[in-house]
Every structure is written in structure tokens, then in C-alpha cells.
Amino acid sequence: MYRLLFSRVITRVPAETVHHLTLRGLRAIQAVPGAAPLLRRVLAPRDPALAVRALGLDFPSPLGLAAGFDKDALAYEALGAFGFGHVEVGTVTGRGQPGNPRPRLFRLVADRAVINRMGFNNEGSEAAARRLRHRRPGTIVGVNIGKTKAVPEGEAAADYVASTERLAPHADYLVVNVSSPNTPGLRDLQAVEHLRPLLSAVREAADRSSPRRVPLLVKIAPDLADEDVDAVADLALELGLDGMIAANTTIGREGLRSEAGLVKETGGLSGAPLKDRSLDVLRRLRARTGDRLVLISVGGVETADDVWERVRAGATLVQGYTGMIYGGPLWAHRLNRGLSRRLRGSAFPTIAAARRP
Secondary structure, X not given: OHXXXXXXXXXXXXHHXXXXXXXXXXXHHHHOOOHHHHHHHHHOOOOHHHOEEEOOEEEOOOEEEOOOOOOOOOOHHHHHHOOOOEEEEEXXXXXXXXXXXXXXXXXXXXXXXXXXXXXXXXXXXXXXXXHHOOOOOOOEEEEEEEOOOOOOXXXXXXXXXXXXXXXXXXXXXXXXXXXXXXXXXXXXXXXXXXXXXXXXXXXXXXXXXXXXXXXEEXXXXXXXOHHHXXXXXXXXXXXXXXXXXXXXXXXXXXXXXXXXXXXXXXXEEEEHHHHHHHHHHHHHHHHXXXXXXXXXXXXXXXXXXXXXXXXXXXXXXEEEOHHHHHHOOOHHXXXXXXXXXXXXXXXXXXXXXXXXX
């Protein structure tokens, strides 16, 4: 039914308009007393074999929603009720900003992909902190933070620190995003000489801003050369980070089948075309770090088999976003059910036991 609705109706509406309408619907669910808890009882993962203990938290499933959908922490409770084991909100910047001019979000249906050049449009870390301050238990919420576009590179650390100080007390974990292609100069911060002082400053800010130790991760791009992936992994270990997320969107356009006009749109590409590269980066990180970091794999995740493959390759957690666009509102619920079936047909008693050592 959703496939028919998607092909006949949704694809005729601008992608960003659909996004805002979906958020509005999710917020309406949250506003109805008892609606989100009822959905959670029906759709949330309940198979105890899918539970994962990571980052000091108990995840009901390894499958979570990647950053980019709920930029302003508006609908995480409803999203959790639809079956996600965790929801990563953001990217949130130190100051609110409108992002890039529209149109800035494009579906590549033939490739089951999306190109976005949103530019970190959000209301800023202070607004997100106000919403998260009163959140109810039930959904694990990570917060992804990035650099305000107007802030020069030399002041980037202070911008990240401002967001950290506001958000660390309310986040289950924090992610430093230095890998979006849509903020000028941001990816330059992935270079170790820039990343070391930035991550150190964020770690110190999180420690002084929260009474508990908030897990800290860094999110990298799939376009990094292998030796740069190794260098960031080594830095994460050196600084005592809790984990890494691999990978963000790509600026590559190889092998796409969609019409040339769409393929030429600038921005980050997400979805099925990232599957092979994101899996390669995961395997490289696992080989480099062993079990010393929590690895969250994202990029090209569409099916329960994809989640299973990432777990077997060493991912502790797996995230998706574009897969939900093409799979519909019950996507996470379906993948959790499929993952349970896959697990029952394996030699492993739990999903955690299936992860590559």
C-alpha cells in the first residue's frame, strides 16, 4: 500500500514538503494523550534477543534513526514509538540558521537514494535543549551537533562547545558531526590536526556540563581515504571517545541511474548507493579498533539482511533514514521483525552475540 502511495502521490509532492507534513503528523501523535504509548506497545521492538547494551544504555533494538530527520528534537517520542531503538536528533548548531536556499532535497527514485543540501537548517542548540529538558523516558535520544555556517573555522571549537554545554545534560549520547558536505569547510575539520583540539574541547565541555559522563562519538564521511579513516580511528582511541558513526552522505555520484539533471544536483547523496562503501568503512574501523569503540553503521541500510550484515561485520548499532523514506512509516517495525526471524534461524542466541568480535 505504501509503495503505491509513494509512486502515485508522494513523488508528485516536493520532498521537503512531504518531510514537513510527516513531522507535523508525528507531532500531532505526540500531542494526543496516550497515542505514542499505544503505538509503542504495538510497533516497538519487544524481542529480548534484539536488545543491545552499549554506551552504558539499554537499546531495545540495534536499529535507530539517523540524524537529519528530526533536526529540532520535535518528534523523537513518536519516532521511537514506530519501532526505532534510538533516535538521533539534529544536526543542531550553536546558532539557529535557515540553511541553504530551496529546493535543497531531491529524490532519486531509480537509485532508491536522496540528495540533500539542507545546510544544517535548525533553530539552534538553545531551542533543542529547551525541548529535550522535559523529555519523557522511553526513547533513547542521541544529539548530533555541527558548526554554524556563519562561524569561521578558527572559532568552530567554541561553537561546538556552546552546543555541548546546552545539550549534554539532556542527551543520552553526543555526536560531533564534521562530515556533512553542505557546510563550507566543515569536512576540513576531519583532518586530525583540527579534529584533536575540537574533540578534546567538546569532551571537556560535556564533562563539566553534565553530572554524568555523556558518551561522545564522531561521525565521519564515506569519502575519506582509507588512511584518513585509520587516522581518525586512532585519534578516537587516543582521546578515549566512546564510538564512531560511519558514514555520512557522499559527494560521489558513481553508477547512478537517475536522470542526469537530478544526478548533477549538488549536496550529499544518501541511500542504496552508499551500501558498499559504508560497509567497507565499517569493516576497516572494526579491524583497526577491535571492540574498543562502539561502531554505528549507517548508509544504504534498507532491509533486515542489511542490518544483519552490519552487525556481523562489527557494528554495535545500525542506523537508517533514506530507507524509511522508501519503506514507509512501518519500516523500522518490519526490519525488527525480519531481524528476529534472521536471528532465530542462526546459531546465535542474541543479536549482541552475532556481532563480529
